[in-house]
Amino acid sequence: MSSILIIDDDPVTRGFLRDVCAQYLGHKVSEAASVKEALALTRAAAPDAVLIDRRLGDGSAEDYFQALAKTAPSALGIPKLIITGERPLDWDADAMAAFGVAGYLVKPCRLDEIKAALDSALPKRTAA
Amino acid sequence: MNFLKKIRLPALTLSAKITVTVTLYLALALTMLTGMIVHLQKQTFSIKARESAATAIAELSTALFNKWRPQAPVARNVRALSAYGDLRRMVFENDFLAYIVFQDSKGEVRYIAKSLPEYVWMMRHTSFDPYTRRLLAMSGSAKRTLSSYPEGAVTEYISSVKGPSKEPLGEVRAGISEKRVSAAAGQLSMMTMLKIAAVNLLALVFVALVVFSLASAIERRLYGMHRRARQMLDSGEPRSDADNVLVHLTREFDELENLVTSLKSKFIELAITISHEFRSPLQAIEGYADFLRKGCAGPVTPLQDKYLKIIGENAERFQGFIDNVMDLVRLGGGGLALHPAAFKAADVVSRAQELFAKQAAENNIRLKTVEPDPGLQAYGDSSRIYQILVNLLANALKFTPPEGTIAIGFAGSSGEVEFFVSDTGPGIPPEAMGKLFSEFYQVPGVQPVRGYKGLGIGLALCKKLIQAQGGAIRAESEPGKGTSVYFTLPSKPRMK
Numbered sequence: 001m002s003s004i005l006i007i008d009d010d011p012v013t014r015g016f017l018r019d020v021c022a023q024y025l026g027h028k029v030s031e032a033a034s035v036k037e038a039l040a041l042t043r044a045a046a047p048d049a050v051l052i053d054r055r056l057g058d059g060s061a062e063d064y065f066q067a068l069a070k071t072a073p074s075a076l077g078i079p080k081l082i083i084t085g086e087r088p089l090d091w092d093a094d095a096m097a098a099f100g101v102a103g104y105l106v107k108p109c110r111l112d113e114i115k116a117a118l119d120s121a122l123p124k125r126t127a128a
Numbered sequence: 129m130n131f132l133k134k135i136r137l138p139a140l141t142l143s144a145k146i147t148v149t150v151t152l153y154l155a156l157a158l159t160m161l162t163g164m165i166v167h168l169q170k171q172t173f174s175i176k177a178r179e180s181a182a183t184a185i186a187e188l189s190t191a192l193f194n195k196w197r198p199q200a201p202v203a204r205n206v207r208a209l210s211a212y213g214d215l216r217r218m219v220f221e222n223d224f225l226a227y228i229v230f231q232d233s234k235g236e237v238r239y240i241a242k243s244l245p246e247y248v249w250m251m252r253h254t255s256f257d258p259y260t261r262r263l264l265a266m267s268g269s270a271k272r273t274l275s276s277y278p279e280g281a282v283t284e285y286i287s288s289v290k291g292p293s294k295e296p297l298g299e300v301r302a303g304i305s306e307k308r309v310s311a312a313a314g315q316l317s318m319m320t321m322l323k324i325a326a327v328n329l330l331a332l333v334f335v336a337l338v339v340f341s342l343a344s345a346i347e348r349r350l351y352g353m354h355r356r357a358r359q360m361l362d363s364g365e366p367r368s369d370a371d372n373v374l375v376h377l378t379r380e381f382d383e384l385e386n387l388v389t390s391l392k393s394k395f396i397e398l399a400i401t402i403s404h405e406f407r408s409p410l411q412a413i414e415g416y417a418d419f420l421r422k423g424c425a426g427p428v429t430p431l432q433d434k435y436l437k438i439i440g441e442n443a444e445r446f447q448g449f450i451d452n453v454m455d456l457v458r459l460g461g462g463g464l465a466l467h468p469a470a471f472k473a474a475d476v477v478s479r480a481q482e483l484f485a486k487q488a489a490e491n492n493i494r495l496k497t498v499e500p501d502p503g504l505q506a507y508g509d510s511s512r513i514y515q516i517l518v519n520l521l522a523n524a525l526k527f528t529p530p531e532g533t534i535a536i537g538f539a540g541s542s543g544e545v546e547f548f549v550s551d552t553g554p555g556i557p558p559e560a561m562g563k564l565f566s567e568f569y570q571v572p573g574v575q576p577v578r579g580y581k582g583l584g585i586g587l588a589l590c591k592k593l594i595q596a597q598g599g600a601i602r603a604e605s606e607p608g609k610g611t612s613v614y615f616t617l618p619s620k621p622r623m624k
Contacts, residue, residue: 002516020415023424085407108411108447111418 009057051102065099079121143343173313232298348593414443438476480517506545520549526576527553549610557607
């Protein structure tokens with residue numbers, strides 16, 4: 001069992017991700033609805049993995065990563081999965097890898113996709 | 129360099145378009161007219177030929193009537209007639225007449241033929257078939273076609289001749305060579321055609337010049353007005369009422385143009401927002417259906433599982449619609465970014481094949497890949513090529529019955545890579561082939577074997593995606609046997 005931080009401003013999607021991670025995958029879950037909450041929780045709880053929506057109410061996933069890089073660089077090592085609504089991704093892959101982004105999931109994603117993505121992201125951290 | 133400034137090319141493109149259109153239509157009309165004239169002329173020739181036969185017969189009959197001496201032996205009579213110069217001249221000067229003959233009831237014959245082979249032939253053809261004989265007896269004249277004539281078919285006009293005291297003298301026969309008629313007509317038609325073509329060409333050039341000068345004069349004036357109005361708008365107050373109208377019109381045009389541009393971008397923006405906003409609810413619907421089916425909220429009965437599966441599939445289907453419509457909107461508005469690069473054709477093909485391998489096996493369909501060269505490179509946006517292949521495979525799977533075969537593969541040839549997906553489905557009727565790649569078109573009367581009917585945008589999207597990458601797409605189908613869709617990509621970036 002790992003601890004997972006879910007960051008999404010849409011309560012329904014957040015609830016769904018919580019149900020999947022907690023009930024289907026059996027992880028310990030904490031939730032944040034904004035970049036601000038997410039930063040606080042990341043620093044306080046140090047999760048094993050982060051699932052984050054690309055667009056958030058008070059910013060974006062990129063904003064969260066950059067804030068982490070400034071305030072808690074050690075948290076950059078936590079594997080992060082981005083959940084996004086758009087198929088083509090125009091981000092800089094190297095920069096994302098530096099932020100600890102292990103992959104992305106395109107909404108709507110299936111349970112097995114979430115499981116596979118988390119499974120492959122989590123051991124990396126144990127190994128590191 | 130001064131004269132270059134005077135030519136305003138963009139200002140004249142409209143005039144050029146108008147000129148080309150008018151000239152093309154005129155050329156079409158003139159061509160049709162020429163065809164009609166030539167046809168009429170050919171008919172006139174045919175009539176002329178028949179007339180010359182009739183004249184020859186009449187001349188010879190009159191000569192016989194006037195110069196026949198009943199007391200003299202037949203041989204002398206006809207010998208005297210054969211020297212009849214007018215008749216001889218008529219045959220030799222006439223383009224269509226091959227011969228003219230008089231033969232008496234005993235078979236004594238006098239001929240005026242143009243050549244020796246014709247003469248020899250005439251000796252052998254003095255008798256009539258029963259039908260012609262009957263016609264002659266009844267009406268005094270007949271017509272027959274003889275194909276054995278040395279020069280090709282001949283139409284022969286026959287007329288019975290009577291002497292001054294009504295005694296039957298024999299028959300006059302005039303032969304019209306069909307070959308000569310058509311040769312003469314053809315020669316003259318060619319001459320006429322050339323003449324008309326020359327006149328037409330002159331007329332076209334003249335009309336094109338007139339239309340162009342008129343159109344460009346009007347167009348220049350319009351552009352001049354527009355420019356003047358622009359200057360007035362930029363510089364300050366208009367000077368007269370006419371200027372006011374101009375300024376007003378220009379403002380209206382500008383506003384209209386801005387409106388269209390902003391509506392276009394608003395539409396694209398709206399479509400993107402909708403597509404984005406739909407994703408979260410769809411995630412919840414599809415995700416929770418999946419969640420329930422996995423038994424995360426307690427045991428599920430088989431019937432419940434079936435319904436949950438339908439919910440999940442349809443959420444996915446809805447998402448597919450949105451994705452495809454979005455791509456179409458972006459392709460239309462130029463907002464779709466393509467990332468072309470060199471990639472291995474075999475990689476994309478096997479990824480697409482793997483996606484459908486399980487589904488094909490479950491439905492007892494053979495899904496095979498055909499890769500002649502595993503290292504073959506293509507140039508394009510590989511994620512879009514994958515999307516096209518997935519679209520085509522999904523289509524093939526929808527329509528291929530169990531025990532059928534779907535093949536996916538590629539082949540390289542002369543700077544191109546051709547991908548294909550073929551199936552052994554019901555095929556596409558020939559009348560539907562032309563519209564296959566049109567937006568919102570669905571082949572009528574064909575129901576999918578499994579899965580759901582689409583919106584009719586999958587293939588339209590494929591076409592646009594492939595065209596945007598410098599390729600082409602086509603389909604081949606035989607009803608009852610199956611369908612193959614082929615699309616090409618360059619194997620290297622094209623020189624710009």
